Amino acid sequence: xxxxxxxxxxxxxxxxxxxxxxxxxxxxxxxxxxxxxxxxxxxxxxxxxxxxxxxxxxxxxxxxxxxxxxxxxxxxxxxxxxxxxxxxxxxxxxxxxxxxxxxxxxxxxxxxxxxxxxxxxxxxxxxxxxxxxxxxxxxxxxxxxxxxxxxxxxxxxxxxxxxxxxxxxxxxxxxxxxxxxxxxxxxxxxxxxxxxxxxxxxxxxxxxxxxxxxxxxxxxxxxxxxxxxxxxxxxxxxxxxxxxxxxxxxxxxxxxxxxxxxxxxxxxxxxxxxxxxxxxxxxxxxxxxxxxxxxxxxxxxxxxxxxxxxxxxxxxxxxxxxxxxxxxxxxxxxxxxxxxxxxx
Amino acid sequence: xxxxxxxxxxxxxxxxxxxxxxxxxxxxxxxxxxxxxxxxxxxxxxxxxxxxxxxxxxxxxxxxxxxxxxxxxxxxxxxxxxxxxxxxxxxxxxxxxxxxxxxxxxxxxxxxxxxxxxxxxxxxxxxxxxxxxxxxxxxxxxxxxxxxxxxxxxxxxxxxxxxxxxxxxxxxxxxxxxxxxxxxxxxxxxxxxxxxxxxxxxxxxxxxxxxxxxxxxxxxxxxxxxxxxxxxxxxxxxxxxxxxxxxxxxxxxxxxxxxxxxxxxxxxxxxxxxxxxxxxxxxx
Numbered sequence: 001x002x003x004x005x006x007x008x009x010x011x012x013x014x015x016x017x018x019x020x021x022x023x024x025x026x027x028x029x030x031x032x033x034x035x036x037x038x039x040x041x042x043x044x045x046x047x048x049x050x051x052x053x054x055x056x057x058x059x060x061x062x063x064x065x066x067x068x069x070x071x072x073x074x075x076x077x078x079x080x081x082x083x084x085x086x087x088x089x090x091x092x093x094x095x096x097x098x099x100x101x102x103x104x105x106x107x108x109x110x111x112x113x114x115x116x117x118x119x120x121x122x123x124x125x126x127x128x129x130x131x132x133x134x135x136x137x138x139x140x141x142x143x144x145x146x147x148x149x150x151x152x153x154x155x156x157x158x159x160x161x162x163x164x165x166x167x168x169x170x171x172x173x174x175x176x177x178x179x180x181x182x183x184x185x186x187x188x189x190x191x192x193x194x195x196x197x198x199x200x201x202x203x204x205x206x207x208x209x210x211x212x213x214x215x216x217x218x219x220x221x222x223x224x225x226x227x228x229x230x231x232x233x234x235x236x237x238x239x240x241x242x243x244x245x246x247x248x249x250x251x252x253x254x255x256x257x258x259x260x261x262x263x264x265x266x267x268x269x270x271x272x273x274x275x276x277x278x279x280x281x282x283x284x285x286x287x288x289x290x291x292x293x294x295x296x297x298x299x300x301x302x303x304x305x306x307x308x309x310x311x312x313x314x315x316x317x318x319x320x321x322x323x324x325x326x327x328x329x330x331x332x333x334x335x336x337x338x339x340x341x342x343x344x
Numbered sequence: 345x346x347x348x349x350x351x352x353x354x355x356x357x358x359x360x361x362x363x364x365x366x367x368x369x370x371x372x373x374x375x376x377x378x379x380x381x382x383x384x385x386x387x388x389x390x391x392x393x394x395x396x397x398x399x400x401x402x403x404x405x406x407x408x409x410x411x412x413x414x415x416x417x418x419x420x421x422x423x424x425x426x427x428x429x430x431x432x433x434x435x436x437x438x439x440x441x442x443x444x445x446x447x448x449x450x451x452x453x454x455x456x457x458x459x460x461x462x463x464x465x466x467x468x469x470x471x472x473x474x475x476x477x478x479x480x481x482x483x484x485x486x487x488x489x490x491x492x493x494x495x496x497x498x499x500x501x502x503x504x505x506x507x508x509x510x511x512x513x514x515x516x517x518x519x520x521x522x523x524x525x526x527x528x529x530x531x532x533x534x535x536x537x538x539x540x541x542x543x544x545x546x547x548x549x550x551x552x553x554x555x556x557x558x559x560x561x562x563x564x565x566x567x568x569x570x571x572x573x574x575x576x577x578x579x580x581x582x583x584x585x586x587x588x589x590x591x592x593x594x595x596x597x598x599x600x601x602x603x604x605x606x607x608x609x610x611x612x613x614x615x616x617x618x619x620x621x622x623x624x625x626x627x628x
Contacts, residue, residue: 162411163408164411220459235543342529343520
């Protein structure tokens with residue numbers, strides 16, 4: 001028996017009802033959507049078992065704003081495909097490997113002055129062969145739907161689809177075919193999204209600060225970077241000493257590995273691996289591989305305990321990285337942890 | 345010009361009803377657990393109406409778990425009398441379009457900001473810009489008024505009211521409430537823990553690939569903004585120095601009773617007097 005399996009806390013009372021053992025066949029239909037920004041990442045993600053990729057390409061020179069959900073670089077590492085020729089090459093090779101390609105045009109806002117440039121940028125991606133476009137703002141969803149009526153839209157996390165009512169509105173009025181749920185969505189909520197007819201549901205895994213990323217003005221700050229990951233000190237008041245508040249805003253609940261069977265049973269369309277900005281692309285692809293192993297375990301009819309034991313046996317990263325950083329710190333995405341008990 | 349005071353709960357309603365204000369709203373953008381019970385809200389809103397003031401309820405951004413309750417509550421309250429309903433998510437807006445009450449886009453629906461095309465940092469206090477296209481989308485949801493931080497850029501649009509929040513700027517909200525975590529409580533038992541703010545400033549950063557928090561470079565430390573956390577919401581003190589010309593909102597949490605009494609009259613007074621009285625907010 002794997003000790004790590006025993007570390008996983010039980011589910012919350014509300015979510016326990018949505019924990020299920022899926023039909024093994026269903027696992028084959030769940031996609032793994034992985035980030036790519038160059039050919040090396042693509043090759044690694046294919047090896048890791050991804051079935052879909054998402055990517056963004058660099059806006060034209062002279063454009064001040066990014067046209068997707070990340071700046072051009074984060075902590076020094078690029079987040080976007082560097083040029084149009086490479087974009088086409090990546091998409092062509094991804095299609096040759098049977099993968100679906102999502103083009104990220106999910107900027108939280110695009111100014112009126114940038115509208116034409118933005119639409120030309122999106123058109124380049126579609127011409128290069130992208131299968132869908134990920135949107136991050138209502139106006140851009142409307143523009144792209146009007147300009148490219150045949151191209152399916154994906155509501156990215158910046159749209160903040162926290163309720164079924166919003167998802168239905170996006171589906172009916174904007175032609176959105178897939179939503180990426182916020183990383184703080186719960187199993188019972190994901191189940192409700194999966195009940196919406198004609199809507200694909202993508203669930204981010206292995207990420208999450210517990211914050212509402214769709215309404216945050218604290219990313220990429222001078223010196224401190226991501227506000228949710230920064231360390232804080234209490235501002236002194238007369239009668240108190242300085243207090244180290246640590247990662248006060250960081251409510252990270254990342255790992256969903258133990259709950260992959262339930263997500264399959266709920267009928268999610270894809271699991272999203274984070275990391276367009278990842279500085280260590282092999283490690284990023286290894287995360288994809290871990291979730292591939294979890295899906296394969298479901299397909300074989302294994303219990304989660306059995307899948308974890310198998311991972312434990314063959315993956316060095318499991319004991320070296322995953323267990324100390326996830327299991328021992330209870331950074332469970334869908335379990336009854338202190339961080340998740342504080343969910344509003 | 346109208347002056348609206350925002351209360352998180354009716355706890356200070358007696359105090360506020362004695363002030364020269366035009367409207368009182370109850371609620372906040374982030375937490376359904378902090379919203380008062382329906383009966384408490386009904387009674388408070390009735391008292392506001394009886395005082396001849398515009399009554400409002402601020403519905404926190406809904407998650408699927410809380411959406412049905414919030415929509416039901418808003419519909420129930422709207423049946424009691426004239427009501428301004430401030431929504432902070434589009435799902436709730438979509439569900440309340442037909443209620444007949446005034447639907448207002450709350451502070452959590454301020455438009456997002458694009459990231460830099462390269463990697464230049466973005467100051468948290470860069471003002472949001474409401475593009476015409478975004479205002480059109482709000483209108484599609486039946487929204488006829490919006491709330492914004494004081495410095496927001498909002499084009500003139502016929503039929504759209506703009507209410508600006510004075511002296512503070514909301515910066516972020518979280519589903520995993522930092523205040524509840526800090527006090528090792530869980531909703532709804534944490535509901536009073538957020539009556540007292542946590543004031544803090546960033547001292548460490550976390551970088552991709554490093555895997556740990558490290559001290560912020562000395563040169564960048566002066567740029568760190570003092571933050572105030574109430575519950576699951578993060579704010580920065582930003583004293584409004586310009587004389588407001590339109591409708592304003594004053595969040596009572598950031599003022600003592602004496603300060604609030606002075607502040608509700610200050611928007612109608614000359615700027616220097618008003619600003620000097622509230623310069624304490626710069627150190628909040």
